[in-house]
Amino acid sequence: MKLDMFKKKDKEPKVKFTKKWEPFVFLLPFAIGVTIFTIYPLFNVIFMSFKENFVLLTGKYSSLGFGNFEHVMQDRYFIQGMQNTFKYVLVVIPISTCISIIIATLLNNKIKFMPFFQTAYFLPMVTSATAVGLAWKYMFHYQYGVVNYLLGLVGINPIAWLTDVSSNFTALCVYGVWNMLPFTIVLLLSGLQNIDKLYYTAARVDGASTLRIFFRITVPMLLPTIFLTMVVNSISAFKVFHELFPLWSGQPGIAYNLFTVVYYIFYQFRGLTPPQYGRAAAAAVILFIVIFIFTRIQILIQKKFNN
Amino acid sequence: MKITIEGLTKKFGEVVAVKDFDAVIEKGQLVCLLGPSGCGKSTMLYMLAGTEAATSGKIYFDDEDVTYMAPEDRGVGLVFQNYALYPHMTVLQNICFPLEIQKVPKAERIARAKEIAKLVQIDDYLHRKPSQLSGGQQQRVAIARALVKKPRLLLLDEPLSNLDARLRLVMREEIRRIQQETKVTTIFVTHDQEEAMSISDVILLMKDGEEQQSDAPQAIYDNPANAFTANFLGVPAINNIYGIVKDGKFHTHDGSAVIEHEACKKVPEGKKVSFAIRPEAIELAKDKANFKAYLVHTYAMGKEELSYMTVGTTEIRGYLPNGTEIEKEYNIHLRNKGVFIFDEETGERYA
Ligand SMILES: Nc1ncnc2c1ncn2[C@@H]1O[C@H](COP(=O)(O)OP(=O)(O)OP(=O)(O)O)[C@@H](O)[C@H]1O
Numbered sequence: 001m002k003l004d005m006f007k008k009k010d011k012e013p014k015v016k017f018t019k020k021w022e023p024f025v026f027l028l029p030f031a032i033g034v035t036i037f038t039i040y041p042l043f044n045v046i047f048m049s050f051k052e053n054f055v056l057l058t059g060k061y062s063s064l065g066f067g068n069f070e071h072v073m074q075d076r077y078f079i080q081g082m083q084n085t086f087k088y089v090l091v092v093i094p095i096s097t098c099i100s101i102i103i104a105t106l107l108n109n110k111i112k113f114m115p116f117f118q119t120a121y122f123l124p125m126v127t128s129a130t131a132v133g134l135a136w137k138y139m140f141h142y143q144y145g146v147v148n149y150l151l152g153l154v155g156i157n158p159i160a161w162l163t164d165v166s167s168n169f170t171a172l173c174v175y176g177v178w179n180m181l182p183f184t185i186v187l188l189l190s191g192l193q194n195i196d197k198l199y200y201t202a203a204r205v206d207g208a209s210t211l212r213i214f215f216r217i218t219v220p221m222l223l224p225t226i227f228l229t230m231v232v233n234s235i236s237a238f239k240v241f242h243e244l245f246p247l248w249s250g251q252p253g254i255a256y257n258l259f260t261v262v263y264y265i266f267y268q269f270r271g272l273t274p275p276q277y278g279r280a281a282a283a284a285v286i287l288f289i290v291i292f293i294f295t296r297i298q299i300l301i302q303k304k305f306n307n
Numbered sequence: 308m309k310i311t312i313e314g315l316t317k318k319f320g321e322v323v324a325v326k327d328f329d330a331v332i333e334k335g336q337l338v339c340l341l342g343p344s345g346c347g348k349s350t351m352l353y354m355l356a357g358t359e360a361a362t363s364g365k366i367y368f369d370d371e372d373v374t375y376m377a378p379e380d381r382g383v384g385l386v387f388q389n390y391a392l393y394p395h396m397t398v399l400q401n402i403c404f405p406l407e408i409q410k411v412p413k414a415e416r417i418a419r420a421k422e423i424a425k426l427v428q429i430d431d432y433l434h435r436k437p438s439q440l441s442g443g444q445q446q447r448v449a450i451a452r453a454l455v456k457k458p459r460l461l462l463l464d465e466p467l468s469n470l471d472a473r474l475r476l477v478m479r480e481e482i483r484r485i486q487q488e489t490k491v492t493t494i495f496v497t498h499d500q501e502e503a504m505s506i507s508d509v510i511l512l513m514k515d516g517e518e519q520q521s522d523a524p525q526a527i528y529d530n531p532a533n534a535f536t537a538n539f540l541g542v543p544a545i546n547n548i549y550g551i552v553k554d555g556k557f558h559t560h561d562g563s564a565v566i567e568h569e570a571c572k573k574v575p576e577g578k579k580v581s582f583a584i585r586p587e588a589i590e591l592a593k594d595k596a597n598f599k600a601y602l603v604h605t606y607a608m609g610k611e612e613l614s615y616m617t618v619g620t621t622e623i624r625g626y627l628p629n630g631t632e633i634e635k636e637y638n639i640h641l642r643n644k645g646v647f648i649f650d651e652e653t654g655e656r657y658a
């Protein structure tokens with residue numbers, strides 16, 4: 001008996017030992033990938049942001065310090081980019097969220113056409129953003145665009161969406177909002193479907209109007225999903241960049257009037273000679289901090305709401 | 308409020324959930340809608356609430372035809388099986404919500420909510436969210452929310468089914484108490500016959516969407532209209548022995564046992580019937596015996612013993628005095644109450 005017990009005890013740690021290693025072996029390929037393509041570049045960007053006059057190919061730099069940050073913060077293009085980015089986030093997020101909630105609610109109520117609409121709204125997500133952007137470019141066309149045609153129907157004079165500096169930002173926002181809808185609607189729809197129909201029945205028996213049900217039951221119960229989409233969408237809106245390309249063929253607005261932070265980063269090593277890698281990195285670090293703070297604030301607000 | 312249901316029918320496509328239902332519910336009664344799962348109880352309730360439209364038939368509240376009236380105009384309070392408390396609102400907000408819809412001023416709203424909360428004894432939890440309450444507390448909140456707008460009719464859909472056995476006993480007494488205090492006409496859906504027997508003034512027994520019987524619980528128990536009713540009520544369940552009546556006596560199909568009973572006279576000779584005996588109708592014969600039974604096993608139940616016997620090849624249950632020796636044959640006498648004969652196929656009652 002005693003011997004048996006000892007035997008068992010001896011064996012157990014060995015089994016555990018090999019088992020302990022196994023998960024790490026399986027993790028290794030993925031861990032290597034993440035290290036090379038995510039963790040290393042992340043830290044490298046942070047290091048790079050402190051290296052002044054950094055040359056990527058040789059790895060040489062003149063000095064270490066906050067010089068890049070100082071330059072970037074005073075650069076009027078960066079300031080303009082930051083302003084445009086904030087304006088974009090603050091315009092696009094509320095509008096796209098509201099439109100998405102309304103469309104998702106309508107879709108959720110009219111279950112008849114559900115499969116069709118679900119496909120229709122999901123389609124933009126799986127089509128190329130550039131192709132969609134080019135389509136918008138034609139829709140915004142001053143003479144032949146469908147947007148001006150529709151405005152004409154209600155008696156509004158045509159607007160030079162893409163070719164007039166004062167309308168550029170609006171055009172970008174319209175396209176940005178539209179881009180954001182499918183993902184948001186799909187998420188909100190799944191959130192709506194998790195709300196038990198019983199709550200609506202209960203409210204209806206008590207005599208609640210459709211509008212009251214929407215504001216007092218649907219929206220509050222959907223709030224966690226709404227917050228989720230707002231956080232995710234804000235992060236992607238802060239990185240507004242590729243939206244500019246199809247609309248103005250690679251320029252930030254018709255007269256370089258729509259610099260955004262990420263376009264500024266891109267411009268530091270695509271538009272300048274020699275490329276300013278250090279400044280680009282510094283701008284990226286600043287954007288990272290801004291997004292981080294913004295997201296924290298959103299989460300704090302959400303927690304407040306939950307109590 | 309008196310409720311009259313006339314020929315009420317509800318079809319979901321091919322499925323007939325409620326079929327040609329007639330019933331009258333008197334003012335202030337607590338009525339149980341009892342039946343097996345899927346028999347159309349909830350559908351019935353939702354038609355009364357107005358959230359399901361009747362396919363045909365009429366519903367009257369007092370003398371008013373409400374068949375096509377919108378739910379909000381009917382003045383009914385509805386308690387759902389899983390309560391459907393709004394999870395984002397506190398208990399107080401939940402109870403206030405129906406009043407908020409009626410645009411009752413805020414101060415009055417809160418005063419009325421607190422009053423009703425006291426009645427259902429949840430006034431200590433007013434600022435909690437539903438998720439922070441036990442099942443029994445949630446149920447009280449649901450009842451409070453249904454009662455706060457002073458409904459003419461309170462509808463409860465299996466409100467106790469999510470609770471544990473002990474809490475069910477407590478809560479059904481609570482519902483009875485609250486109903487008696489408020490005197491609101493109440494319809495209570497359940498598939499638990501014991502629950503229905505213990506709290507209701509009247510039981511409406513249904514099966515496959517059709518009404519089987521409606522009467523006071525004891526009256527249904529003592530005088531079932533058909534085999535289904537007899538089988539549905541009672542724990543332990545009624546004993547069924549299948550056979551035919553020949554020469555004024557009941558013979559089991561396999562000929563293993565014979566029962567002599569005057570009720571056999573009321574049965575057409577040669578019809579396949581079920582001889583149904585309530586367990587408490589069974590006693591040891593002093594002189595005149597109805598049949599012989601072999602005692603297999605007993606369970607002590609305090610005053611008496613629940614006894615498993617065989618009549619020929621059929622196993623039956625009854626109550627015998629403590630200390631009755633097992634594995635012996637006894638002469639059994641049947642008391643007057645609790646003996647019925649039903650048609651084996653149609654369930655129609657002969658005696
Ligand atoms: N919306 C619906 N569409 C189609 N059939 C339905 C619908 N609602 C109920 N039914 C059917 O109607 C019948 C009665 O359903 P109901 O929900 O009223 O039963 P119930 O007596 O409440 O059962 P339970 O005790 O299980 O709650 C069932 O056969 C059910 O499948």
Ligand SMILES: [Mg+2]
Pocket residue numbers: 348349350464
């Ligand atoms: Mg039901």
